[in-house]
Amino acid sequence: MSKPPSLFGGLATLLGAALRAPFAGPASPLRWLALLLFLPPFVALQVVHWVALALDDLLFPAYRRVEVREPLFVLGLPRSGTTTLHRILARDEERFTTLRLWQLLFAPAIVERKALAALGAVDRAIGSPALRTLRWIERRLTSWMDEVHPISLDEPEEDYLFFLPLFAAFILVLVAPRDPRLWRISRADRSPAEADRLVAFYRRCVQRHLYLEGGDRRLLSKNPSFTPFIEALDRAFPDARFIGCVRTPSKVVASQLSSLADGARLMGWRVEAPEHRDRIVAMLVFYARHLVETFDALPSDRRETVVLARWARDVPTGVADLYRRFGWTVSPTYAEALDDEGQRSRSHRSRHHYALADFGLDDAEVDTLFAELLNRMESV
Template sequence: MIYYFDFAIWFRLVRLAAQEPNSGARRSLLKLLLWAVPLRAAVHALCFFLDGILFPGLWRVKVKAPVFVIGHARSGTTLAHRLLCGDERFSAFKYYELLLPSLLQKKLVRLVAWLDRHLFGRRIERRLQDWEKRKFGPTQHIHKMGLTIPEEDDLIYQASCASGFWMTKLPYMGELDFFHIDQRPAASRRRMMRFYKECVRRQLYLNGGDRIHLSKNPTWCGRVESLIEAFPDARFVVLYRNPYETIPSLLKLLNVSWKLQGNMSAERIRESTRVMTDLSYETYLYPIEALKRHPDVPCAVIDYRRLTAAPKATIEQVYADLGLEMTPAYRAFLDAEEARAKRHETEHRYSLAEFGLSDQEIRQRLAPLFEQFHWDADTASLSAQESDHD
């Protein structure tokens, strides 16, 4: 399998970087795109090619009935993914494994980790933990990340310039589109998904070929058709949460990431925020519209409120909808999570006005979902609570 690299997006990124008016940002971006990205991709490509030679058993691994957890960012996809990961029959990518897509690279990392534990007193591990604090510290209160924590599969495309994570570094939302994959030409779409399938096969080889791949990707709400095309036996879990909570939370996360760059103009950030807001509405509406065109595809819909209030019952319903059976060990895990959920604390809330949003506009754009999930009652309750505190 040849390593996938999106040259069209890379050329566009280089052009945008060259036109960046801020000289500091321009130099930094061009250094990243003209030196670091090609070098990283070249190493990945070599290792990816060697996988088929060094690990011949890889060719016998099949991807069977993977499960894709999707939904608007901040809607509970991470929580649902973590709960499902408690079932040892699932296989998921950890953060570092997404940054190193080849099997050879993952094997080498595991070897170094073993040597570090047994010969070097975990010195490398402690240094990496310090790096994690510097790297992820400013946004940990919004979204917890770490090298050994399961993360979004979309990161597998980062070195290929095809990942939506580029938007956390480059607020060019009006110029780049990582969402509407289903609308791309068939050849481009299939090439992209073939590479992803090869990466999943490598992860299954590493974790156990009899396992079920489990993926969590809010940004993949726009590629439901492409996933079904690549994995005809795919199963989906779709999360829904009140958009008054999710949309400003996502915008806050992105704005914090953009401002941390230190050299992005306020005007560009405002424009990207506007584009991201419009994209949020599609993220809510498109997955169910696409899945309705495939009634034979197993799908479970999760209401975030029920997931946090009754995680065990919610996941049991997901298993029933997807045709999965629970093991006694996994039921015990869910019992423990049920007890933990009773100690759940209220999360941060973010202001709609901070991003120029109005509840009327959101209510109008997502009216069918407000009626389906009765979010108006939540909004009235929240307003009453805020009035009591005034």
């Protein structure tokens, strides 16, 4: 198995990518201002993470002996229901442990997690003024995302954010829309050596989390951005289970472009521009084809394709069928939680509105590009 990047190698990768970022996008005063506000604190935080990760090896070397047994990866196309499925499965707290946003952004290292726990205890002892301030800031900064992808520091989130210290989380394409490395990572399995190094780093981060919170529980990971890493993940976690979420392609494409639009404008570029729109669509086409091809090569008892829209009518039955495929049983405690999730799913109405026409595309054109995925959906 590949070795994860070292402290100095990781820092060199981070700093090199950060120096390229200002030039990996269209030049505009708004973009330069946004980069000036974003990059310095971002890079400083990642440097802190690298130092803390190195300290883990000195202070808590036992984490490297933690087994990562039978992790479950929820992936597939972006905007296809992965967040909803992640939330449903995370309710099975006897079986799974999953990552929270605050852990991914501020405490990927054991040292950081313990330090924040100590500070939190002090804050609670004096009435939680820091926590209340943080909640206030959180709502002011994230409320604009509520219609697209609600964000909360305490909620389960995509653990591909572990790649931030390597400037390799694909969300950073908002900052550097022309960075060739980010686009190469969006087809990671085509570059196996690089994919294996990134997944080796990810595995170490997972071991840290399980060292602190795992016990007998399995990792639950939800990342559409891991769809191009399926082969690398299979090599690193040979007993892993995979769920591939799929959705009508025209809705996926329109929703993904719409979800990126505000962040892109903030960084001085527009997803509607053919240069960027066509690149994003081509990436989604790769995701769809790669999902179909790699799932066909996996053992049938280690993968399942889910069309979540069909689950909305009967979430408990959908989960029970999924668990049977993987050789698991639904506990009585989780069964009660599933009844709640079923009612929630049936009453859910998205407030995120979008249309392909907003981006100069039409349904027939998109359906032609995603013909293999449409065939897979019909067979599920």
